[in-house]
Amino acid sequence: MNKIAAFFKLKERNTTFKQECIGGMVTFLAMAYIVFVNPNILAMTGMPKEALISVTCIAAIFGTLLVGLWANVPFAMAPGMGLNAMFAFTLVLGKGMSWQDALGVVFLSGVFFTIISLFGVRHKIVDAIPKDLQLAIGCGVGLFIAFIGLKQIGLVVAHPQTLVGLGKFSPAVVIGLATLLLTVVLEMYRIKGSILIGIIFGSILGFAFDPAIGALPSTIVAMPPSILPLFGQLNIVAVLHLSFASAIFSFLFVSLFDSIGTAIACSYEANLVTKKGKMPHLKKVLEADGIAAMASGILGTSNTVTFLESAAGIANGAKTGLSAVVVALFFGLALFFSPIITLVPVYATAPALILVGIFMSKHLSKINFSELHIAVPAFLTVILMPLTYSISNGIAYGFSSYILLALLSRKTKEVSPFMWGVGVFSILSLCIEQMG
Numbered sequence: 001m002n003k004i005a006a007f008f009k010l011k012e013r014n015t016t017f018k019q020e021c022i023g024g025m026v027t028f029l030a031m032a033y034i035v036f037v038n039p040n041i042l043a044m045t046g047m048p049k050e051a052l053i054s055v056t057c058i059a060a061i062f063g064t065l066l067v068g069l070w071a072n073v074p075f076a077m078a079p080g081m082g083l084n085a086m087f088a089f090t091l092v093l094g095k096g097m098s099w100q101d102a103l104g105v106v107f108l109s110g111v112f113f114t115i116i117s118l119f120g121v122r123h124k125i126v127d128a129i130p131k132d133l134q135l136a137i138g139c140g141v142g143l144f145i146a147f148i149g150l151k152q153i154g155l156v157v158a159h160p161q162t163l164v165g166l167g168k169f170s171p172a173v174v175i176g177l178a179t180l181l182l183t184v185v186l187e188m189y190r191i192k193g194s195i196l197i198g199i200i201f202g203s204i205l206g207f208a209f210d211p212a213i214g215a216l217p218s219t220i221v222a223m224p225p226s227i228l229p230l231f232g233q234l235n236i237v238a239v240l241h242l243s244f245a246s247a248i249f250s251f252l253f254v255s256l257f258d259s260i261g262t263a264i265a266c267s268y269e270a271n272l273v274t275k276k277g278k279m280p281h282l283k284k285v286l287e288a289d290g291i292a293a294m295a296s297g298i299l300g301t302s303n304t305v306t307f308l309e310s311a312a313g314i315a316n317g318a319k320t321g322l323s324a325v326v327v328a329l330f331f332g333l334a335l336f337f338s339p340i341i342t343l344v345p346v347y348a349t350a351p352a353l354i355l356v357g358i359f360m361s362k363h364l365s366k367i368n369f370s371e372l373h374i375a376v377p378a379f380l381t382v383i384l385m386p387l388t389y390s391i392s393n394g395i396a397y398g399f400s401s402y403i404l405l406a407l408l409s410r411k412t413k414e415v416s417p418f419m420w421g422v423g424v425f426s427i428l429s430l431c432i433e434q435m436g
Contacts, residue, residue, distance in 0.1 A: 023318025024326025068324025107297025142360025149353030202348030230300025
C-alpha cells in the first residue's frame with residue numbers, strides 16, 4: 001500500500017486510497033454508457049456488435065491505464081462520442097468507405113496526433129484557429145450527435161418531400177422519449193450515473209413492452225466475446241491516398257479540440273495547474289491520447305479520447321492516476337456482462353446521444369454572430385454537420401469560407417499562416433471530393 005501511495009503521490013496531492021477509489025467509481029458510472037452506445041453506433045457499419053463490446057472495454061482500459069500510470073492524472077479514456085458517429089455515419093455509411101479502411105484512417109490520425117504531441121506543436125495549431133470556429137466545431141458535432149439520437153429513437157424520420165419529418169408514436173419512440181425525460185431529470189438533480197440509469201431504464205421498458213427485442217439471455221455473466229473479428233483488420237495501405245487526406249485531417253482536428261479542451265478543463269477541476277497557469281502533465285496526457293488513438297485503430301474501434309466525465313470523479317475527490325486505474329478495473333468487469341449488453345436496444349442508448357449533444361452545443365451563445373466574416377463560417381460549420389450527415393463537410397466548408405471572406409473583407413491580418421494552409425487544403429479537398 002505504501003508503494004502505491006508513493007507511486008501516485010497521494011500524500012503530495014492531499015488524497016487517500018479510499019478517496020481515489022470513490023472518485024474512480026464515480027467516473028466509471030458517469031461514462032459507462034459508452035459500453036452500450038459505442039457498439040450500437042459502430043455496429044451499423046456491419047462490424048460485429050459482440051466483438052465491439054469487448055473492443056470498447058479494452059480500448060478504454062488501455063487508454064485509461066496509460067494516462068493514469070504515465071501522466072498520473074485522474075482522467076479516463078474511451079472511444080469518443082462524435083468520433084464514433086463520424087466513423088460510422090460520415091466515413092462508412094456516408095462516403096461508402098469500408099470499416100477496415102475507416103480503421104486505417106483512425107490509426108493514421110493517431111499517428112499524426114502523436115507526432116505533433118511529441119514535438120509540442122498542438123497548442124500552436126489550436127491557437128492558430130479562431131476561437132469562434134473552435135466553438136462552432138464542438139457545437140456542430142453536438143447537433144450532429146443529437147440528430148443521430150433523434151433518428152435512432154424514431155422521432156425524426158425521412159420524408160420524400162421535406163427530407164425529414166416527425167415520426168409517429170411507436171414503442172421505440174415512446175420508450176426513447178420516456179428514457180430521455182428520466183435521464184434529463186436525473187441530470188437536473190445531479191444523480192451520479194444518470195445516463196447509465198437511463199439506458200437501464202429504457203432497456204427494461206423495451207424488454208417489457210417491445211416484442212421485437214426477443215427473450216432475455218439465459219445468463220448475464222459470460223466470458224468476453226472474441227475481438228479477433230476486429231483486431232488487426234485495419235487497412236493502412238488503402239488510405240495512403242490523397243482522397244483520404246480530408247478524412248484523416250478531420251479526425252485529427254476533432255480529436256485535437258476534444259482532447260485539449262477536456263484535458264485543460266479537468267486539470268483546472270483537479271487543481272493540477274500551477275500558479276503561473278502551467279500544466280506540466282499536459283504533454284504526457286496528449287501523447288497518451290495519440291497512442292491510445294493508434295491502439296483503437298488496431299483493436300477495431302473509433303478514436304479513444306479523454307472523457308469529460310472524468311470531472312465527475314474529480315469533483316468527488318479523485319486527484320491522481322490511481323482513480324484512473326480504478327476506472328480501468330471497472331471496464332474490465334464490464335467485459336463479462338456482454339450477454340445483457342448485446343440486447344440493449346438502440347432507442348435505449350439514443351437518449352444518451354441527445355443529451356451529450358445538448359451538452360456539446362451549450363457554447364453556441366459564445367460565438368460572435370455579429371460579424372459576418374466570422375458568423376458565416378461558424379454557421380456553415382454548425383449547420384452542415386447534421387444536414388450533410390458529415391463532420392468533415394462542416395469543418396471543410398467552415399475553414400474554406402473563413403479564408404475566402406477574410407480575403408474579400410480585407411481582414412487577412414487576422415488569419416494565421418497555418419489557417420491559410422488549412423483553408424486552401426479544405427478548398428482543394430472539397431473540389432477533389434465533388435469531382436469524384
